Amino acid sequence: MKKLQLFITMVAIGIATAAFGQTDTVFTTISQEPGALAPQQFKSEAERAFDFMTPAKWMFKADLGYSLSNIFVNLGMNISAETKLSKALSISANVQYGKPTYSENRRFTSMYQLRLGTTIRWYYDMKKRIAAGKSASNFSGNYLALEPSWLGEKGSNYYTNSGAELIAKFGIQRRLLRYGYFDLSYGLGVKHNPASPYSRGGWYLSTQPQLSLGLALFSPGKNNMPGGAVCDVIRCFQENRRMFKVDLYNLLAVRAFPNQGTSISLNPSFAYEQKISGSPFSAELSLEGASALYAFDPGYSAPIKANSVGGTGMVELRWYFLQKQRMLKGKSGNNLSGVFLGLHAAYTANQTHVKQMGNNYDDTVNIQYVRSVLGVQHRILDRGFVQFKVGAGAKWSQNNVTYQDDKEISGKYGPTINYYTELKAGLAF
Numbered sequence: 001m002k003k004l005q006l007f008i009t010m011v012a013i014g015i016a017t018a019a020f021g022q023t024d025t026v027f028t029t030i031s032q033e034p035g036a037l038a039p040q041q042f043k044s045e046a047e048r049a050f051d052f053m054t055p056a057k058w059m060f061k062a063d064l065g066y067s068l069s070n071i072f073v074n075l076g077m078n079i080s081a082e083t084k085l086s087k088a089l090s091i092s093a094n095v096q097y098g099k100p101t102y103s104e105n106r107r108f109t110s111m112y113q114l115r116l117g118t119t120i121r122w123y124y125d126m127k128k129r130i131a132a133g134k135s136a137s138n139f140s141g142n143y144l145a146l147e148p149s150w151l152g153e154k155g156s157n158y159y160t161n162s163g164a165e166l167i168a169k170f171g172i173q174r175r176l177l178r179y180g181y182f183d184l185s186y187g188l189g190v191k192h193n194p195a196s197p198y199s200r201g202g203w204y205l206s207t208q209p210q211l212s213l214g215l216a217l218f219s220p221g222k223n224n225m226p227g228g229a230v231c232d233v234i235r236c237f238q239e240n241r242r243m244f245k246v247d248l249y250n251l252l253a254v255r256a257f258p259n260q261g262t263s264i265s266l267n268p269s270f271a272y273e274q275k276i277s278g279s280p281f282s283a284e285l286s287l288e289g290a291s292a293l294y295a296f297d298p299g300y301s302a303p304i305k306a307n308s309v310g311g312t313g314m315v316e317l318r319w320y321f322l323q324k325q326r327m328l329k330g331k332s333g334n335n336l337s338g339v340f341l342g343l344h345a346a347y348t349a350n351q352t353h354v355k356q357m358g359n360n361y362d363d364t365v366n367i368q369y370v371r372s373v374l375g376v377q378h379r380i381l382d383r384g385f386v387q388f389k390v391g392a393g394a395k396w397s398q399n400n401v402t403y404q405d406d407k408e409i410s411g412k413y414g415p416t417i418n419y420y421t422e423l424k425a426g427l428a429f
Contacts, residue, residue, distance in 0.1 A: 050140050050176065050233075051175050051177075052129070052136065053135065054136060054138060054175075055136040055137050055138055055220065056137075056175075056219065056220065057084050057219055057220070058082070059081070059082045059083075059219075060216065060217045061080050061081075061181060061183075061214060061216050062077070062078075062079050063078040063079070063080075063212040064213060064214035064215065065211060065214060065388075065423060066078035066096070066212070076096065076097045076098015076112075077095070077096070078094075078212070079094075080094040080119075082119075084137060084139075087123075087127050088123050088124065088126045088127050089120070089122055090120075091118060091119070091121075092118065092121070093118055094115070094117045094149070095115070095116060096113075096114070096115040097112070097113070097115070098112065098113065112153070113151060113152070114151070114152045115150070115152075116150050117147055117148060117149030117165075118147070118148060120146050123139075123143045124144060125141060126141050129141070138175065138218075139175065139218075140174045142170075142171070142172050143170075143173065144169070144170055145168070145169040145170075145171060145185070145187075146167075146168055147165075147167045147168075147189075148165070149164070150165075151163050151164070151191075163191055164191070165189060165190070165206075166191075167187040167189030168188060169185045169186065169208070170186060170187075171183060171185030171186070171210075172184050175216065175218070176216075176233065179215055179216060179217065180213075180215060181212075181213075181214065181215075182213045183212040185208075185209075186208070187207065188205070188206075188207055189205070189206060190203050190205055191204060209249060209252075211249055211423065213386070233381065234337060234379060235335070235378075235380075235381070236331065236333065236337070237333040238333055238335055238379065240335045240336055241336075242272070242273065242274045242275065242336075243273045243379070243428050244270070244271070244429045245271045245272075245385055245426060245427070245428050245429075246270055246428075247268075247271075247425070247426045248425065248426035248427065249423065249426060250267050250269060251268060252265070252267070253265045253267075262293070262294070262295050263292060263293065264293045265290070265292040265293075266290075266291050266292075267288065267289065268289045269286065269287070269424070270286065271285065271287075272284065278334060280320040280321065280323040281317065281318065281319050282317075282318045283315070283316070283318070284315070284318065285313075285315055288311060288313075288314075290308070290310045290350065291310075292306075292307065292308045293306075293307050294306045294307070294308075304355070304356045305355045305356075306352055306354045306355070307352070307353055310348065310349055310350030310365075311349060311350075312347065313347050314344050314345070314346040314347075315345055315346075316343070316344035316373075317343050318342045319340055319341045319342070320336075321340065326338070335379070336377065337377060337379050338377070338378075339374075339375070340374075340375050341372070342372070342374075342389070342391070343372050343373075344369075344370075344371055346369040347366075347367070348365070348366070348367040348368075349365070349366050350364070350365045351363070351365075352364075352365075358404075359404070360403070360404045361402060361403045361404065362401070362402045363399070363400075364399070364401075365399050366398045367396070367398075368397075369395050369420075371392060371393030371394075371418065371420050372391050372392065373390065373420065374391060375387065375388060379428055380428075383428060383429070385424075385425070385427070385428035386424070386425045387422070388421075388422070388423050388424075389421065389422045391421075392417065392418065392420060393417075393420065394414070394415040394417065395415065396412075396413070397413045397414055397416075398410070398411070398413075399411050
């Protein structure tokens with residue numbers, strides 16, 4: 001009886017709801033389409049920035065850093081064309097012309113160098129990345145390389161010289177956005193110079209650190225580069241008020257001359273930059289060390305042995321003059337990245353002890369600089385940075401030479417005009 005009453009009550013409630021409620025009737029249809037759901041792919045910031053998934057068979061490169069890093073002495077060029085031989089192998093032709101940063105014969109101030117060469121690269125993890133669906137066959141990868149080159153030099157006083165070079169390299173190359181690239185490598189190899197009135201000639205070892213950053217064209221020309229990828233690389237919107245930087249690009253240089261001598265230099269460099277409140281201004285303190293061992297037997301004079309130690313301290317004020325405008329347009333955060341104007345004061349002290357056939361002496365140099373600079377700095381991913389500066393200013397120097405018989409020669413020079421360029425790349429925290 002109770003069950004019957006409950007049933008009648010539920011039916012009555014249903015009828016009342018239908019009679020006095022809304023009169024609309026809704027029909028719901030559920031169906032299922034055949035076929036598999038395509039898997040969703042999520043790209044990391046590095047994959048978005050470096051575009052690993054776009055295939056390329058040819059790559060034409062123009063290295064802007066080669067000229068920019070020595071803009072006051074080097075108006076040369078460094079271009080190359082690279083093509084794939086297989087998924088993991090490539091070959092390139094290279095042409096470099098300009099004024100070298102270091103010349104075997106420093107007395108020739110108008111020395112120019114032409115380098116013609118080829119490079120065979122093995123992208124050793126490319127096949128594995130392609131098989132795992134992490135990359136297409138292109139030029140973005142880690143590589144081992146062998147680079148034979150011919151070098152010709154021409155200087156003042158009708159001086160000419162030529163030689164051959166063979167360098168083995170380990171490097172990292174990445175496509176950067178649509179029309180850019182960077183290539184960071186470190187090489188060790190041998191170079192041969194013929195004998196001349198200023199050198200015994202012969203084979204010697206040489207290191208070759210190189211950071212190339214510039215423009216690139218690819219074939220096929222299509223790319224899958226998403227919008228905003230540039231900010232994935234240089235951290236446009238990352239807020240940071242301070243940055244500690246360690247330069248790795250200029251850290252070590254080794255040159256060994258079996259028939260002539262050896263030079264080894266270690267140049268650690270550290271910098272700390274701090275924002276001034278929330279303004280586009282910052283202050284940076286940098287400390288750089290410099291130590292070197294040098295032994296040279298040129299053949300036309302007595303052998304020379306030397307060791308030096310020194311350092312440079314610098315205080316720099318910076319103004320990121322485009323930052324507020326970029327923040328208002330939603331293109332940047334309040335950070336330490338972008339184009340800046342700067343003013344710095346620097347002090348360098350260096351002492352060199354020289355031995356040459358009993359004619360030993362100590363050479364002490366103290367230099368003060370005041371310069372204005374134009375620069376650009378960017379944070380690269382989570383733990384990297386790159387910085388380039390160019391500027392000019394005044395230089396004051398004092399030189400003191402003390403011989404083994406206590407004879408001293410000293411002099412003061414300046415102010416003189418001083419031009420300045422600096423390229424650094426390394427770790428940032």
